[in-house]
Amino acid sequence: MAVANAVEWTRRHLIGLEDLSREEIELVLDTAPQFLAVQQRESGIKKVPLLQGRLVVNLFLEPSTRTRVSFELAAKRLSADTLTFTSANSSAVKGESLHDTLANIEAMHSDIVIIRSGFAGAAAILARRHRSHIINAGDGAHEHPTQALLDAFTIRQHVRARRDDPEATLDGLRVAIIGDIANSRVARSNIWGLTKLGAHVTVCGPRTMMPPHIERMGVEVTSDLREALVGADVVYALRIQLERQATGAFPSLREYIRLFRVDNDSLKVAPRHALIMHPGPINRDIELAADVADGPRSVILEQVSNGVAVRMAVMHLLANSASVAPEGPL
Amino acid sequence: MPDAAANTPPATVLMSAEALADTLRDVARRIITGHAGHEVVLLGILRRGRPLADRIADAIESMSGTRPKIGSLATTLYRDDIRAGKARLSAPQGQTHFDFDVDGAYIVLVDDVLYSGRTVRAALDEIMDYGRPARIQLACLIDRGLRELPIQADYLGLAISTQPRDHIAVRLAELDGEDAVLLEPGPAVG
Incomplete structure (x- = not known):
């Protein structure tokens, strides 16, 4: 029998794959199949209670339908509550800074914030200053x-x-x-x-x-x-x-x-x-x-289809692992 | 901890291979009696509940001529310690899989050790998300006490009282190369 991947998830945010080790990437991939099975249930409830009562906020400052919908469905399949801000209706168009936007979202007690932005580095900058788990859903030409x-x-x-x-x-x-x-x-x-x-x-x-x-x-x-x-x-x-x-x-x-x-x-x-x-x-x-x-x-x-399961795995690991420090580095 | 080994009493054999086989046959016999007129399905809680469920199914088949359907429950996605952020997350060891309809089913959950009762609670929630069974019962090899939830076994091999620092080692040929149940006491306090 092969040696199981024993690495524990310790990261608070997901900014880019440049940051992750091979073992961490494989841990995400190994965590996803159980969530694929949740979606493929033939009877009963196609969701699990892992993020019940948690708030997942989609902050999409660039047009995107499928990534946003995929994250939203992933959050719902984990029983989280979801909110979506898109560039058309966000206060970004009124000149509010990204930090202010996120501070306002956090005032509503967000647990996970998924950010799509045209600016490379946007997710990393937010992750350094805010309390929520940040997931980079695309930042300029940097990472997705x-x-x-x-x-x-x-x-x-x-x-x-x-x-x-x-x-x-x-x-x-x-x-x-x-x-x-x-x-x-x-x-x-x-x-x-x-x-x-x-x-x-x-x-x-x-x-x-x-x-x-x-x-x-x-x-x-x-x-x-x-x-x-x-x-x-x-x-x-x-x-x-x-x-x-x-x-x-x-x-x-x-x-x-x-x-x-x-x-x-x-x-x-x-x-x-x-x-x-x-x-x-x-x-x-x-x-x-x-x-x-x-x-x-x-x-x-x-x-x-796999995108929903993999995003469930990422949100679950970031928000639920006891090895994640409450504050601290990326 | 250099002193731990010196302070640790030797392991006790709770069940030999023969006793384990007898226990599983006895559980199978009682499951048959308890399901007169109803088809029973077995759900083994991963990891060691599954090979135990396989063996109980073998025994039921040899006694009654009918082999019950079997599935596996991971329970991971329903564990209260994970949801509360109290578990360190690493790669899952197995996945829930069964190919029968739980609606109206007579289910016997199979696990090796009954302890806090929290795994069984998670298993019940998981099953209920798939449908509405007619009945769920629980079969366990060892009840070691120290329950934290009002849960008990319907089919039980052996009940003993233990301390939280003790370890019950259920060794099964399928996973560990031999059959035995050991009580490995924790280091004596004081």
Whole structure:
């Protein structure tokens, strides 16, 4: 029998996967399956009382539907009460500072605050000054840790099923991440997470979308889609932010599609078992061909289902572990 | 603590492998008697309740010819110490799994040691979230006293009185390579 992961959860906040050890990431992944089972109950009540009476606040200062809804459902499935502030109706538009906004939320005795912001570092800054558990739901181009955790969880489930080994890890797995790497917090969190879990990551995109010195994160870099897809166990297409075309960092859309679209033609060099992933929402037939997104290799909707379970695991660990210091460092 | 070993009395065998087998057969016989006209299902509380439930099911099958359905209950998501933030959280050791409908079922919960009663309370809450059983009963190998909730076993192997510092070691072939129940006394006070 394999030695169980004995690490205890000690963190008060989840800011980024850069901060976490491999063991801590695996603890989140190991904690999630029981919550997947809660959602899949065929009869009875699809929730558990782990956060009963606790207040979870969604503070979304950037547009997002699926991440916000996923966190909200995760909180409800843990029996928490939930409140949601979005940029359209928050006082941020009236000029209130982020600290003031959070101070007002905390005056209502919040236990967990989930923050999405356009500014890299927003979650970390709040975590240093406030009492609630802070979960980063995306801060600028910095990190989106729960997305990378649910991606790693989804990959691990498939690796374990394919190898018929309930203990299989991501060690040696080849993952290709395709798209606008420079502006992607999803890519950054996934690079931190996947490399810590032992996977071999290749990033691929136009040179203009590649951050300088990205290879220092322990990844291979290429602008040749074919090279990225050869031998890839996982093909992860990032969302192209069409609004960024105007900035000039973007080649023409037609050129992007010709060189970087993941479709049945470009996938010919990838193994048959390769998983197709995307963080959503998809620009169909731009970064990812519609028939591939809907095809048998696609696990995109599983990512969504797994996201709720993984976010339940994160909230449960942050808010319930006795090893978490009431005050103190991140 | 260098003195602990010197002050610790030796372990006592509460049940040998033979006594454990006899106890499980006796529990099985009483479960059959207690379920005349009703189909019984067994839910083993993880970890050691599950192999005990498997063995009770074997005994029920050999005596009555019918093997009861079996499932596993983790109870983790319903534990009051976790909800109160009093447990250090590490990777869970197992997961609730059963593939029968609990609505109207006659359930026997199976666990190794009955102590505070809090695990059984969590198990009852967990089962109730899946439906409304006709009846839930409890089978335990050892009742060591020191209850903190009004819970008792319907089918019991052995009742003893213990101190909180004592440890009851239930060793099962499936997990520990041998069958035995030991009382390992804590260090003597004073």
